[in-house]
Amino acid sequence: MSMPNESRRNFIKKSSTAALTSTLGFNILSAKPRIFKNLNNDTLKIGLIGCGGRGTGAAYQASMADPNVMITAMADIFQDRLDKSYENLKLENPDKLMVDEDHKFIGFDSYKKVLESDVDVVILATPPNFRPGHLEAAVAAGKHIFTEKPVAVDAPGIRRVIETAKKAKENGLAMMSGFCWRHDVPKIDTYKKLSDGAIGDIQSVYNTYNTGALWFHERQPDWSDFEFEMRNWLYYNWMSGDHIIEQAIHSIDLMSWAFGDQLPERAVGTGGRQSRTEPQFGNIYDHFAVVFEYPDGKKGFHFSRQQKDCSRNYHLDMLGTEGRCYIDVFRKHEITGKEHWKWDGEKSNMYQNEHNTLFASIRKGEPFNDGIRMANSTMLGIWGRMVAYTGQSLTWDEAFNSQEVLGPELDQFTWDLEWPLQAVAKPGITKFT
């Protein structure tokens, strides 16, 4: 799977030109999407694109979010993934599942078939590299959207998502992102206190997403190289973006929330691949450390790792002019300083909360849209990867305007595709583009 640099550059150039046209074959800027009627007695039909672990969970939560919804179409590139997802949904909530055999679509163009069906809401839960194209196509088709994070793997992808989110808003379409910690009640309550000034002006936010090894699918004799990569997409930066984007982005998103979603000015960082070095783990790093510099000297310090048998923590430690807020994202939300406060309310499922909010907003005719915020949060992770991979210090403007396109366009995907695998990045040698 290698391609000389020159042909890779030409390929990438062609890919970015192709990106301006929607995958449904027309320019999204002139498309007239169908607007949902928002009548409370209409059944809202749901289509699932990407029937893996999260997609199946999201489809279940969508099916529980409103009394009058039905899952009617499903798409995946693998028959076994779709079948397993269908079986799980049937087991969990059979009354809300009405997917005929001719509404189970397989292949790289399966998303189009779901969008061409009469679904009202689509769940986008494939690997993130497909997201900018899937989002464009879903908005062009006039669908309300639940999209898993992250929403792109490179800056050109982010710029497309921002345009698509604006288009969705203009057309009255919902675009709810899977930044689920924003829908976790302890965090909502804690951040409310922070915005009311409980610790004064926040000066620094230390945040971690230090976790262990992740799932891996052993190679099967009948798999091609490409199938092996598609099944293990996490480990290929052109599909996942790398783990700072694919996973640790949740902590970065919480950091951003603490700073009122203001954009940092500059980032500097480091990272590498020390313990997960075997070729089967593609080309991603296993640790990152990034400092985000905000106006007035405020700083966000991000650490993440995916290394086996190391300590795990998912923390935020915020220092303000009048106190401190400490969050252990699964266990503890505490404020000390001018006041002492500890969250001890009733827990609820944040994944369910986000779907409840989404469906209620559609019913109300005020579709929820956090598309631009999710794009900006994803971009923070991409920026962190850029500074770690290259060893350079970069401003937001430099990172956001990067021309680097990591993967092929939607319509270039076939099972014969040979996409060149970039070498593992080396700071000081890998160039920023």
Ligand SMILES: NC(=O)c1ccc[n+]([C@@H]2O[C@H](COP(=O)([O-])OP(=O)(O)OC[C@H]3O[C@@H](n4cnc5c(N)ncnc54)[C@H](O)[C@@H]3O)[C@@H](O)[C@H]2O)c1
């Ligand atoms: N919010 C959260 O807490 C959370 C948790 C887990 C995963 N996620 C996100 O959800 C997304 C999916 O992750 P997952 O863990 O479910 O992965 P997964 O591998 O279990 O599922 C991805 C599914 O998409 C399918 N797929 C791949 N390319 C496709 C295409 N072009 N068209 C249709 N289907 C395609 C795969 O075959 C697979 O079934 C990722 O973006 C991930 O970051 C979010």
